[in-house]
C-alpha cells in the first residue's frame with residue numbers, strides 16, 4: 298500500500314512511517330495541512346493517515362477539500378480528542394474512519410487494511426430501493442438523478458441496508474459487516490454514521506428511507522422512503 302502520513306508531531310510521524318515501512322508499505326510524510334493537501338491531491342496513494350490538529354489547514358479542512366476535488370482516497374483521521382462532536386466533524390468532512398490518540402499501532406494497521414480492502418472491493422450489480430440507487434462497482438450513490446457523495450463507511454452501511462431492504466439490522470450486525478468484526482468500536486459510532494447518511498440521502502429530499510427501530514437497529518424502506 299502507498300500511504301501518506303500527515304502529522305506535525307515529528308516523533309509520531311517518524312514512528313508511524315517506520316512501522317508502516319516495516320509492515321511492507323511505501324510511506325511519504327508531510328508535516329503541515331497545506332503540504333499534506335498538495336501531496337494527497339497529486340500523489341497516487343492508497344490511504345491517508347491524517348491528523349486533525351495541523352498547522353496551516355486542519356485535517357477536516359484538508360479532507361473536505363480533497364472530497365470537493367472528487368478525490369475519494371480512503372482517509373483515516375487521527376484525533377487527540379475522543380469527543381463525539383470532533384468525530385462528527387471528521388466524518389462530515391469525508392473521512393472514512395478515525396482513531397483517537399493514543400492508539401496502538403496494530404489497530405492503525407488493521408484499520409488501514411480494512412479501508413483499503415473496502416476501496417478495492419470487487420464489483421457487483423447495481424442495487425436499488427425506489428429511486429435510491431447504488432453502483433457498487435464505481436462506488437457511486439444516487440437519489441433519482443442526483444449523485445450523492447458518501448464516505449466509504451456511509452456507502453458500506455447504505456449498501457448493507459439496501460441489499461437487505463425491509464429487514465431490521467441490529468447495530469451488532471452492522472458492526473460485524475461494515476467494521477469487519479473490529480472489537481473496540483462502540484455502537485454509537487454507527488448512530489453517528491447513520492445520522493450523517495440520513496443527512497445526505499433523506500433530509501435534502503424530504504424522505505425517510507432509513508428508519509430507526511428504537512432499541513433494536515435500523516431498517517431501510519424497500520420503496521426508498
Ligand code: CA
Pocket residue numbers: 304305306348349350351
Ligand atoms: Ca497535530
